[in-house]
Amino acid sequence: MKFKLVIVAALVTLGGSSCETKQFLNINTNPNQLPTALPNYVLTNALNITATNLAGNTIGNPGQNANELGFYWAGQWTQGNGYIINTSQFAYQFTNGDFNYWDTFYDNLEDYQFVINNADANNQKFLKGPAKVMKAMLFQQLVDMYGNIPYTDALKGAATLAPKFDDQKTVYESLITSLDEAIVDLKANAFAGGFGTSDIVFGGNTTKWIQFANSLKMRILIRQSRVSGRESYIKTEINKIVTEGSGFITGSDVGIGGPSFFQPAAGQLNPVYDRWGYNETGAKRALNNYPRPTQFLINSLKAAGDTLRLKRIAYATGGESSSTPGVSTKAEIAANYSGTPFGASSGYLPANTSSIGPSLIVKGDYNRAYIIMTGSEVQFLLAEAKQRYSDVTLPNTAKAYFEEGIVQSFRVLGANTAGAAAFKGSKIQNYDWDASTDKLAAIAIQKWVALTNFSGLEAWAEYRRTNLPVTPQSGQVPDARRPLRLFYPNTEAGSNVANVSAQGTIDVFATKLFWDVD
Template sequence: MHIKRLTAGMLAVLLAVVAGCKSDYLDVNNNPNQVTAASPQLVLPDALATTGWYLTGNAPSGATGSFYFLNLWMGYWNWSGNYSIATSDKNYQFTQGFNNSVWTSAYLNLKNYNYVDTQAAVLGQPLLQGMAKIMKALHFHILVDTYGNVPYTTALQGTANILPKYDNAQDIYDDLFKQIDAGIALLNKGDGTLNPGPNDIMFQGDISQWLKFANTLKLRMLLRQSEKTDRASFIQTQLATIKASGYGFLGAGENASVSPGYTNSQNMQNPLYGAFYAINGNPTTLNNQYKGNLYGITFYKNTNDPRLGAYYRPVAGTTNTFNGTLFGTIDVVVNSLVSDVGPGVLKSVDQRSPIIQSHESLFMQAEAAQRGWIAGDPKTLYQSAITESFINAGRTEAEATAYYSQAGINDVNWDASTNKIEAIITQKWASENGTAPFEAWSDYRRLGIPATIPISQDPSTTVKQIPVRLLYPTSEYSNNAFNVGAQGTINQFTSKIFWEK
């Protein structure tokens, strides 16, 4: 079966399901996208493509994509002055209906991975089962990072349990490490069994890359807990397991990214690119809604960063003039005077959708090495991470070397930086513009870096703080009221995730 046609078609069905889903998001037996007779190796590419859409794509019916709003909060983008934007989208005072697709889409796709996991076990396909377990861990970790306590142990049981209880966030995290280890064990025992090959649209069946990806995901989850002293023993135990595995982490040129075969056809474009450009090449409404943020633009200008022209486009009619506005500003600036999202983010109709990019992995390794968690020279890892971020944004290695070699610039030049962790996280933030705002938000919640990210400029912003979480969706209060009610009163400014400071 043709992979491009299969994945694009199934993805279109999934988007329709996401738009209208209610309590069925936990019912594994009621998913039009998941035929019970389907081979796990044919469900896997759809699930992987959906993960790519989930992290960077556009939600159905023209709504904002799952994590687009974080580009606003984290100083990368701002709303256009040409649109009337709801006040709640500018002052953080959102309600339970805000971005419900983050929740519903995750659980829908978890059903796909759960199907691959269970059916591959029945069919004796350990490679597919291991991949599914690792991807389930990825999605549950993102759910925990977004909401805290979520349905876990009794979720995905279909009609056997339509009212799943909420599990403690830290307990879920602890179990996710076990699930990743189980996935690794399955990958190791799968030699000589069915390899999905091209149906694995992330690594094309390269098991060594999957093993590195699993360790990199573990490292990300451990770093989330870096500020919790009571987690030190757990962290060291997990680091020892990672070291003993010998698999290492994703390195230079090793991007965990997916492509089902994106083409310039309806519903078959890269989901991020396709949200901004129609198949005829014309800008979409979303292209006109999101513009450059003055904070980000000023940062790249002040540090002589060539990525400025990758993350933003010059103002119309100019070749090197970049301009933006701050999130929530009431000063209307016409679109022709503000920079658009740049070619380093919107590369092409067939660009791959990132899951964990090589530069993110290297920045995490640099931080872990600086903390003494892993072996390696933090300076070398830091500079390699910057180089990878330049390459991934369409710039050159020579430009990266010139950039981080600038004398005396704090948070750019390693030797000049007075706080090495701050330098690492600042440069990590600088590399995630448009493609990984969730990671930037997570580091900000964990460490408060970059400390200078401005809060919304809207006059109605009464709480001068970037939210620390999202609220549980309306559907939970309608369909699983007792269990979500047991979580107490949730506030986006004070109800912290367990690993937050």
């Protein structure tokens, strides 16, 4: 929340050969005045920073990125036993000095605010809509980690050095309004000329941005679906989305970067590949042995006969073949997939456990887009909306959205989508819609599977909201307690002490967020 100098990395690379020669000896240049960055360059850099903040690629610093922590606390991943157990993650022994995603998220938000503030003056109005959509996504994630946060007073630089905190429920409502404003901007301002290249998400496709905004609105609305008194509001907002008419992300995903952006050079790889996979020369990262799919996840997939997705979520024991990228060293049969109990500190070494699979890591595949929202998640949001509120104007049935959610999960994992049809009429609980006795539970559990490897923060938020699936407690914890939120970081407590103190005493095992009702 402190005043931040906007520094745009790699402008020479992004700008090509058009840079003008700097006049270092110009005596009329004020050395204390920052140069002006163009909004299109800042947007590109901001999007890349978002990917890095969520995925993380700090070698030797495991567990310090937001999505990774979510995968652990949602019960999808755990730690390999080739390392000393991380007690902050798996014994829940953490303080306000751990898991500081606050500073990096707010720094990133400052970049998007810079784009919004400067787009008009630079004749780049088309950048405001995308920047507002990304702001909304990051602010929701901050609420989902910390509860009350600075919002109306935030991002004002030196004008407000000690911003007040806003009520988390009010922030959620404001995010819906801000996404409505983003959609208005997107409809009014098509990308001009070659500026689409600065948009490393949709390449300047404003329709896709509007569909992403609508999908984020559904995420925000459904997160509140168990809060008493919210039904009328949620139904009204869903009907407004349908009336708007642009629809949702369908049959594809929202990803940052991709083959035209990520390069085979240090610091320019897809951040997931760089952190848990390989470096720019193809050498395996030490952290490749760190995250492991949990025993609960793998055994659940086996029990349901969900082996096609299993083989994409994880590699068989022994990991990826050194000679055939994307293929396991051992035969890809169910017996060769072995999960690690959540929080286990011994007995499950890398050689005899499964590792993160080809849906995420394939040697040489360094330039995939970093996915921030899957088409599968959107279908499960729509399924829950229709199941809870049958009279909303969404055109399909809850069953149709649910079954399409499974299809889209197969697709994004790289599995044959025809395999999803095998679950129709299978009588398998939480897979076959008709046979599932609790439809909302089936949606929650399938969404949990579909978020694996892609959206850890979302998986942890949904786990807290639904309490599903019922995952085993960490082997490092003797009781049933689990983290419900994070502490406000000591950096904010030091510089904004009065406003942090006004939030009261935070107990991370008891102080629930407003949407976490049980």
